[in-house]
Amino acid sequence: MTDLQPLRRALLSVSDKTGLIDLGRALVARDVVLLSTGGTAKALRDAGLPVTDVAEVTGFPEMMDGRVKTLHPMVHGGLLALRDDAGHRQAMQDHGIAGIDLLVVNLYPFEATVAAGGDYDTCIENIDIGGPAMIRAASKNHAYVSTIVDVGDYDALLAELDAHDGQTTLAFRQRLAQAAYGRTAAYDAAVSTWMAQAIGQATPRRRAFAGELRQTMRYGENPHQTASFYADGSGRPGVATAVQHQGKELSYNNINDTDAAFELVAEFDPADGPAVAIIKHANPCGVARGATLLEAYRKAFDCDRTSAFGGIVAMNVALDEETAQAIAEIFTEVVIAPGASDAARAVFAAKKNLRLLTTDGLPDPQAAQLTYRQVAGGMLVQDKDTGHVPAADLRVVTKVQPTDAQMADLRFAWTVAKHVKSNAIVYVRDGATVGVGAGQMSRLDSALIAAKKAERMADATGLPQPLTIGSAVASDAFFPFADGLMEAAAAGATCVIQPGGSMRDAEVIAAADDAGIAMVFTGMRHFRH
Incomplete structure (x- = not known):
């Protein structure tokens, strides 16, 4: 094996023809012989470039609707x-096989076909066979062959050839080979994941996980940790697909918190009015609806102004100028929205460190999705929590019935609680959180902390009493004892929503009746660890 390898003969077969003609011209200018297939050959030939059809090399025409064209010793021998x-x-000489020094392949658009809602047969037809086979062959033989699977590597190839008099270095070919194997692995992962879903296989024997690098970060959760950000290719609107209009590079924690904020605010349909969620350390510190976006922001901000400082703000409608001006009054790390007006962007332009992201849409909170969590030696996989309890399925278990206004606040609180780390207690009044207790080992402590935060905000804003008085309360899981419920009642709550299902449900219901508050059971819990 030698380090430098000349590039004399290239095989180009691409689905995505972006940059193809420019690459072909650059290779021909360097006296590289071009081989190609089907539509790729036609595109090169139409551009006036000399190209030899693979069928001329193999002696076999493309057949079976193009399924068979490159699976031949004349091709794989040249690659391997x-x-x-x-x-x-000697084998090459005996059988008339010429070496192939460069393979340029991008695969049938399987992932795009699935994303577009293709039916089963259409998806099957978009599973590439010859492409992955050639990629694997060429990459295995990277001692001699360069393999390109990404349009973005065309310029790097030409720069490499210019730097080394028409040759490539081993280090360059190794990098290309690694990227190529990553691509085929991701492709197979997409196929196997789709097929498991298509045939109703909830727990397939083997799972494959893949992603495409979006960002290499300065560090992870802490400065001593390395980190990077990968997109899964699903196209789900969010931080992975957002356009960043300004501000410094997103950090690991920024991305984690921004995702939490946007997934939460997407629970609220824009058709029902603007909603805003403010997140700190992946927990909501304020969530609200309003008649206007500005009103929603101010109500969310007033839940916990201290925690909102340096937080993440997400909204379910496009950012407007007035709301941008209000947000700009304090230090905010990231703002994410489906869109932003020119005037709003102009307001933020003076805040160089504030990151503004727009997504052109909201993620569907009911869309099926898998979540993953690594443990020592393995991976936990589950369905995303898309749980939703229709109003008709809610069960009032107390003597006191909630009013329509209370029921609206209960449902709002229940939606927010789904996005709060367990144990979660959420106080809501008039379509806005007024106290959030998150991540405590005791549900009683969560209720107490949330109430104390509301008391502190009342003092800070000059209110005569905390907004928990007259509020609705949600608990993400059942009350194991009546103490957590009584703490909420002591804070002024008038109604409670919880899953039910405790051995002591009767005791908790009796305590609610004694306190004169309404209680609703959902029959569903929302643990979030």
Whole structure:
């Protein structure tokens, strides 16, 4: 094996023809012979470039609707031959096989076909066979062959050839090979994941996980940790697909918190009015609806102004100028929205460190999705919590019935609680959180902390009493004892929503009746660890 390898013969077969003609011209200018297939060959030929059809090399026409064209020794021999092996050279001579020094392939658009809602047969037809086979062959033989699977690597190839007089270095070919194997692995992962869903296989024997690098970060959760950000290719609107209009690069924690904020605010349909969620350390510190976006923001901000400082703000409608001005009054890390007006962007332009992201849509909170969590030696996989309890399925278990206004606040609180780390207690009044207790080992402590935060905000804003008085309360899981419920009642709550299902439900219901508050059971819990 030698470090430098000349590039004399290239096989180009691409689905995505972006940059193809420019690459073909650059290779021909360097006296590289072009081989190609089907539509790729036609595109090159139409551009006036000399190209040899693979069918001329193999002696077989493309057949079976293009399923069979490159699966032939004349192709794979040219890719796999060890140039420094006498036996391989003799086999090439005996069978008239010429070496292929460069393979440029991008695969059938399987992922795009699935994303577009293709039916089963259409998806099957978009599973590439010859492409992955050639990629794997060429990449295995990277000692001699360069393999390109990404349009973005065309310029790097040409720069490499210019730097080394028409040759490539081993280090360059190694990098290309690694990227190529990553691509085929991701492709197979997409196929296997789709097929498991298509045939109703909830727990397939093997799962494959893949992603495409979006960002290499300065560090992870802490400065001593390395980190990077990968997109899964699903196209789900959010931080992975957002356009960043300004501000410094997103950090690991920024991305984690921004995702939490946007997934939460997407629970609220824009058709029902603007909603805003403010997140700190992946927990909501304020969520509200309003008649206007500005009103929603101010109500969310007033839940916990201290925690909102340096937080993430997400909204379910496009950002407007007035709301941007209000947000700009304090330090905010990230703002994410489906869109933003020119005037709003102009307001933020003076805040160089504030990141503004727009997504052109909201993620569907009911869409099926898998979540993953690594443990030592394995991976936990589950369905995303898309749980939703219709109003008709809610069960009032107390003597006191909630009013329509209370029921609206209960449902709002229940939606927010789904996005709060367990144990979660959420106080809501008039379509806005007024106290959030998150991540405590005791549900009683969560209720107490949330109430104390509301008391502190009342003092800070000059209110005569905390807004928990007259509020609705949600608990993400059942009350194991009546103490957590009584703490909420002591804070002024008038109604409670919880899953039910405790051995002591009767005791908790009796305590609610004694306190004169309404209680609703959902029959569903929302643990979030």
